[in-house]
Amino acid sequence: MTDERPGARSGRGPRRRTVLAAGGLGLGAVSAGAYAVSRGTLAMPVLAGVGEPYPPEQRRAPVPVARTALTSRTKVGPARHVYEVDRRPATFYVTGAFGARLDRWIALHRRHVGQAPDELRSYGAWVGSASATSWHRSGEALDIAGLRAGGRDLTSLRYDQWRDAPAPELRRRLALYWRTAAGLHHEFADVLTYLFDDAHVNHIHVDVGRFGAEQPRLIQRSRAQVQAVQAMCRHVWGRTDVELTGEYDDATRDATTRILEQVGGPGELADSREAWQAFLVATMRRG
Numbered sequence: 164m165t166d167e168r169p170g171a172r173s174g175r176g177p178r179r180r181t182v183l184a185a186g187g188l189g190l191g192a193v194s195a196g197a198y199a200v201s202r203g204t205l206a207m208p209v210l211a212g213v214g215e216p217y218p219p220e221q222r223r224a225p226v227p228v229a230r231t232a233l234t235s236r237t238k239v240g241p242a243r244h245v246y247e248v249d250r251r252p253a254t255f256y257v258t259g260a261f262g263a264r265l266d267r268w269i270a271l272h273r274r275h276v277g278q279a280p281d282e283l284r285s286y287g288a289w290v291g292s293a294s295a296t297s298w299h300r301s302g303e304a305l306d307i308a309g310l311r312a313g314g315r316d317l318t319s320l321r322y323d324q325w326r327d328a329p330a331p332e333l334r335r336r337l338a339l340y341w342r343t344a345a346g347l348h349h350e351f352a353d354v355l356t357y358l359f360d361d362a363h364v365n366h367i368h369v370d371v372g373r374f375g376a377e378q379p380r381l382i383q384r385s386r387a388q389v390q391a392v393q394a395m396c397r398h399v400w401g402r403t404d405v406e407l408t409g410e411y412d413d414a415t416r417d418a419t420t421r422i423l424e425q426v427g428g429p430g431e432l433a434d435s436r437e438a439w440q441a442f443l444v445a446t447m448r449r450g
Contacts, residue, residue, distance in 0.1 A: 220373050220382070225301035230289055233302040234259050240269035242283040247308040247366075256289040261303045261371055268350040272310070275447035276342050278317045280310035286366050298370035306366040310343070318343045322357040323364040337398040343367075344391055345399075345446040352379040358390045358407060380436040383411040392419060392432070395446045 233256040237244055246253040257265070273279055286306040290299040298304035309319040318339045319325060325336050340356075347354045347369055355368040373379075382388055386409040393415055396402040402418045411433065419432040419442060428441030 224296060225298045225303060225370075227295045227300040228302055230256050230291060230302075233257055233289055234262055236262055239265045239283045240273075242269060242280045242310070245282050245284045245311075247284045247286050250284075255285070255287060255305070257302045257305070261288075261305075264350055264371070265305065268346055271349060272343065272346045272447070275444055276318075276339075276346065277450065278310060278312070280312050280317055282311040284308040284311065304368065304370035306368050307347075308366045320367050321365050326357075326364075334398070337394075341391070341395045341398045342447050342449065345395055345443040348379065348388065348391055349440060349443040349447075350379070352382070353385075353387060354391065355387055356391060356394075358394060359387050378436050379439070381433050381439045383433055389415065392442075395442075396422070399446050399449050 235254050235256055237252065237254055239262075243252050244255050245251065269280070269283070285308055288299065288305045289302040290297070293300040308321055310317045319336065320340060320343065322340070325333065328336060344354060344356055344367060347367060351369040351371070352373040353370060355363050357364045373382075381392070389411050390407055390409045393405050393407045393409075396405040396415065396418045397407070400418070400422055402422075405414050405418050406412075408415075416431065416433075422428075422445065423430070423432065423438060423442055426441065426445040428438055428445065429435065430438045432438050432442055
């Protein structure tokens, strides 16, 4: 008998977005475009299409599918999947391509954040009752609540549980939250955090659609991406002069350019996918 709990709606679970999109897909333990970090600098990546024009954003809508058309999974990489609502291991249902992308993200997290989770907690993936415009309905979205190992939290994405923590603890949790979010932004173009709206205070939502098989890049008009960059500057890099405006303003541009110079990354953040990846990898590694 299959377990449908990850797809269930709950009073403790999140509300669903209506139009959601995300980024690139690839295979292997880490992205082909990921930067290697050595002696404090970022080595140039091996990335197909370097120097080519940006891939166009897609305007496709999610295609609702039956659960039987999806792949059943119990793990993301080596981490077992646990439904956050009842804290029990559970099957979730996604497309094969989306599952592979999740595996790639958690390998990236293990490599650059340095955590080895044996448990991923979520509010679920496929939801049969979701709106036809939701990526959950197509099996191409996941709401991630946290990563654990050995029965303890590694990174909690439950901002609702610790946002009122004492200042030192809050700083530690925010840094881990945004280092984890950096890895998700490396693999998905749309990553929705607690800054997006109140529906995301207990998880980070990721889904697919915007670039298809292409790697994500910074979209300057994306409030979700720009707010995340600004939060990374503040909470990981200590750039408290950067405000969480959601606008790609001069302070954000200057701070990210300085960070890229510091780690040996190329150009400015909005110049290329390579610069975007370099910033995110450096953020993940900044412990």
